[in-house]
Amino acid sequence: MMLPPQLFHKILGVTFFLLPLCAQGTPAGFLSYIYKYLTGGETNERFIPTSIPVADGEMGDINHQLERRISRLEGVLRLEKMITESGGKIFAISGERADFNTTLQKCKEAGGSIAAPRNQGENDAIRYFVKTFNTYAYLGVKESLIPGKFQFLDGTNLSYTNWHLNEPSGKGEEGCVEMYTDGTWNDKRCNQNRLVICQF
Structure with a gap:
C-alpha cells in the first residue's frame, strides 16, 4: 500500500511516541490497540501486522479513514503537548x-x-x-x-x-x-x- 507523503509523515510522528513505550516493555496489546484504532480492524494482541491488506478500489477509502484516525491521535498528542506542526x-x-x-x-x-x-x-x-x-x-x-x-x-x-x-x-x-x-x-x-x- 502506497501512502501519500503527508500521511506517511504523520504516521512517523505518531510512531515516534510508540518507541519509548516499546522500550519500557509496554505489552503488545497497546500496540495492537493503536493498529486497530488506525485501521478500524480486528487484530490478534500478540501479532502486529507489517502491512494492511487492501482490495482493489479501496485505497482512497482507507487513506481517508487513516487520515481521520491519525488526525484524532494528533489531537491527543497536541493536548498532551507532545507535537506541533x-x-x-x-x-x-x-x-x-x-x-x-x-x-x-x-x-x-x-x-x-x-x-x-x-x-x-x-x-x-x-x-x-x-x-x-x-x-x-x-x-x-x-x-x-x-x-x-x-x-x-x-x-x-x-x-x-x-x-x-x-x-x-x-x-x-x-x-x-x-x-x-x-x-x-x-x-x-x-x-x-x-x-x-x-x-x-
Missing part, C-alpha cells in the same frame, strides 16, 4: 533530555531528524516546547570548519537564524546550537543535556 513538518518530543549526539541518534532511530528551523514558523513550533517545558533544546545546526560560522547538519548554509543578542560567541569552543525559552539561539558545547525535539 509547521509548514508540513511535525515536531515531536518524547519528554527525554540528552546531549547533542544522543539526540541525533534518538531522532534518527525514530525515522526523523533533530529539529532544525528554516523559517520563523518552524522556530515558533520548536519554541512552543522549550517554553512549555521551561528548558532548552538543541537544534540541527552546528559550527562549520570555520569558527563562528554555522550551518545545517547537511552542510547547507543557514537561510534563517534567530541568534540571541551577541551570539554566537563561542569562537570555535561551542560547536552546537541550543534554543532558549524565548526562541532565540545560542552556541553551546554539545555535551549538555537538552530536551529532545525531532522533526518528521
Whole structure:
C-alpha cells in the first residue's frame, strides 16, 4: 500500500511516541490497540501486522479513514503537548533530555531528524516546547570548519537564524546550537543535556 507523503509523515510522528513505550516493555496489546484504532480492524494482541491488506478500489477509502484516525491521535498528542506542526513538518518530543549526539541518534532511530528551523514558523513550533517545558533544546545546526560560522547538519548554509543578542560567541569552543525559552539561539558545547525535539 502506497501512502501519500503527508500521511506517511504523520504516521512517523505518531510512531515516534510508540518507541519509548516499546522500550519500557509496554505489552503488545497497546500496540495492537493503536493498529486497530488506525485501521478500524480486528487484530490478534500478540501479532502486529507489517502491512494492511487492501482490495482493489479501496485505497482512497482507507487513506481517508487513516487520515481521520491519525488526525484524532494528533489531537491527543497536541493536548498532551507532545507535537506541533509547521509548514508540513511535525515536531515531536518524547519528554527525554540528552546531549547533542544522543539526540541525533534518538531522532534518527525514530525515522526523523533533530529539529532544525528554516523559517520563523518552524522556530515558533520548536519554541512552543522549550517554553512549555521551561528548558532548552538543541537544534540541527552546528559550527562549520570555520569558527563562528554555522550551518545545517547537511552542510547547507543557514537561510534563517534567530541568534540571541551577541551570539554566537563561542569562537570555535561551542560547536552546537541550543534554543532558549524565548526562541532565540545560542552556541553551546554539545555535551549538555537538552530536551529532545525531532522533526518528521
